[in-house]
Amino acid sequence: MRRQLRLVVLAWDREAAVKRFRIWDYLRSSLWFVPILCVLVGVGLSFATIAIDRSVGTVVPRSLSGDPDAALAILSTVAMSMVTLTGLVLTITMVVVQLAMGQFTPRVIRTILRDRPSQLAIGVFVATFAHAMLVMREVAAPSRSDPDGFVPGLAIVVAFVLILISIMVLVSYVHHIGQSLRVASLIDSVGDDTRKLLFKLYPEVDPRDEDATDLPVDALQQVVPAPSPGVLYKVDERELVETAESADVTIVILPRVGDFVPQGAAIFNVHGGTVADGRGLLRAVALGRERTLHQDLAYGLQMLVDVAVRALSKSMGDPTTAVQALDRLHDCLRQLVQRRFPSGRHFDSTGSLRLVIPKLTWERYVDIAMDDLRQYAVSSIQVTRRLVAMLEDLAEVAPVERQPPLDRQLELLRNMATLAFSEQYDREFALRPEVRESDSDRLLQPLSR
Numbered sequence: 001m002r003r004q005l006r007l008v009v010l011a012w013d014r015e016a017a018v019k020r021f022r023i024w025d026y027l028r029s030s031l032w033f034v035p036i037l038c039v040l041v042g043v044g045l046s047f048a049t050i051a052i053d054r055s056v057g058t059v060v061p062r063s064l065s066g067d068p069d070a071a072l073a074i075l076s077t078v079a080m081s082m083v084t085l086t087g088l089v090l091t092i093t094m095v096v097v098q099l100a101m102g103q104f105t106p107r108v109i110r111t112i113l114r115d116r117p118s119q120l121a122i123g124v125f126v127a128t129f130a131h132a133m134l135v136m137r138e139v140a141a142p143s144r145s146d147p148d149g150f151v152p153g154l155a156i157v158v159a160f161v162l163i164l165i166s167i168m169v170l171v172s173y174v175h176h177i178g179q180s181l182r183v184a185s186l187i188d189s190v191g192d193d194t195r196k197l198l199f200k201l202y203p204e205v206d207p208r209d210e211d212a213t214d215l216p217v218d219a220l221q222q223v224v225p226a227p228s229p230g231v232l233y234k235v236d237e238r239e240l241v242e243t244a245e246s247a248d249v250t251i252v253i254l255p256r257v258g259d260f261v262p263q264g265a266a267i268f269n270v271h272g273g274t275v276a277d278g279r280g281l282l283r284a285v286a287l288g289r290e291r292t293l294h295q296d297l298a299y300g301l302q303m304l305v306d307v308a309v310r311a312l313s314k315s316m317g318d319p320t321t322a323v324q325a326l327d328r329l330h331d332c333l334r335q336l337v338q339r340r341f342p343s344g345r346h347f348d349s350t351g352s353l354r355l356v357i358p359k360l361t362w363e364r365y366v367d368i369a370m371d372d373l374r375q376y377a378v379s380s381i382q383v384t385r386r387l388v389a390m391l392e393d394l395a396e397v398a399p400v401e402r403q404p405p406l407d408r409q410l411e412l413l414r415n416m417a418t419l420a421f422s423e424q425y426d427r428e429f430a431l432r433p434e435v436r437e438s439d440s441d442r443l444l445q446p447l448s449r
Contacts, residue, residue, distance in 0.1 A: 031093070031119060038123025039130050042162075046134040049155040053138075060153025068141050068149040071156055075136045078159050082129035085170060089121050092177055115180070121173040128162040135159060183321050187307060191328030193293050194300025198332060201297055202339040221249070222270035224278040226261045230287030233257060234294050237355060239284040241346050244354035249273040251281065252356045258296040261287065297336075298360055301368050304329045312376035312383065319380035326383070329369055330390040336365060337398045363405040370409045377413070378420035381430045387413055389433035 027033045053059060065071060140150040179185055232255050244251045252269040255261050268281050275281060291299040304325045311321035341362065346355035370387075377383045391410045395403050414431055421427045 034119035035123040035126050038127040042127030042130040046131045049158050050138050050152050053152040053154050060157050065151050065153035065156040068139050071139045071151045075132045078132040079129050082125045086125040093118050117176045121169050124169045128166050187324050190303045194332050197293050197297050204340045222274045223266045224268035224281050225264045226267050229263045231260050231291050233288050233292045234286035236284040241354045245348040247275050250353050256358045258291050298368050305373055309376050319382045322383050323386050326386050362402045366405040378416045384417050384430040
């Protein structure tokens with residue numbers, strides 16, 4: 001009884017964790033979350049300063065805050081300028097999104113919308129606007145009962161400070177957005193996120209390959225379909241293992257992380273028995289509208305490939321941008337080539353197989369990086385040379401069992417380049433890597449004399 005109660009408590013706790021993840025992921029990818037927090041801070045700041053002004057009295061001299069008419073003019077100017085700046089920042093952000101979609105790939109929109117400096121700039125401006133609007137209603141004109149009127153001096157000074165902060169934020173934002181529009185910045189952003197996920201999913205450097213995922217031999221007893229269409233972008237492995245252990249079954253997840261699942265298609269196969277509540281299994285996974293970089297390393301590689309392919313298209317014709325994307329792709333594959341791949345099999349504390357998750361193999365990662373890119377790479381000698389250099393470098397550091405996919409891609413690239421370039425010189429030069437040992441030896445010869 002205690003064991004069942006413990007499993008129920010753990011399952012409830014894990015369910016809450018998945019819900020928290022869904023909410024936090026939604027808020028992180030929303031442009032409005034940080035500005036709303038800043039508005040609440042601005043409102044709280046206005047209430048606090050007004051309360052101090054009313055309780056303490058004249059904290060700031062009139063020579064600094066001005067009379068009621070001057071205070072209203074100052075606050076009105078602040079409010080109007082903040083509305084203008086907020087509209088400017090939103091317009092610039094949307095322009096950046098449109099440029100990134102047209103020049104790189106639509107997949108980078110999520111990265112731009114999650115840009116903290118842009119969110120913070122909008123937040124500071126709307127917070128200043130909220131503060132100014134709330135302080136304006138507290139300014140009272142002179143009357144018989146109060147010949148001097150009421151001016152919340154401390155609140156006016158805070159508005160001055162917020163204006164100075166807004167000016168600094170505006171200048172910083174313009175600099176930041178100018179840097180963000182560079183090709184290298186967007187490519188590095190995707191490359192850095194992919195690299196972090198790689199270290200998280202494949203933490204060990206081990207040449208052993210454990211790609212095989214043996215399915216359980218017990219009879220299939222239950223199929224759990226998807227309640228709605230979506231992309232599988234997160235799996236809570238611990239919760240599924242605990243659920244399988246409590247029901248004494250083995251759960252097999254059919255789609256990989258990053259796969260689209262139609263409504264009614266099977267997500268789980270349960271072997272060896274049945275799970276009382278199939279909805280509990282569905283609460284352990286997250287389906288969304290698009291792929292993310294939470295657990296989907298192939299998505300990061302695909303985005304880099306998309307940037308390179310878009311740059312090599314006839315409409316763009318920008319092989320240098322493609323080479324920049326290839327540099328980050330090369331780095332990710334080099335970090336991955338010697339790491340131990342998880343088998344996708346998860347066991348409970350007694351050693352019983354409880355969960356099987358399909359995992360991508362090294363060969364599949366190489367195909368994702370190369371298959372689409374090869375078709376466009378033969379339009380540029382610069383890109384083919386960079387690809388040859390990348391494949392040869394990976395082959396040098398790859399374990400023996402992981403070299404065949406690299407050799408196969410290199411052979412396919414050579415065949416395609418032979419057909420694409422009619423001149424013999426172009427064919428030979430296109431298949432010559434950028435850095436060759438003979439070239440480096442020749443450059444070092446004068447130094448050795």
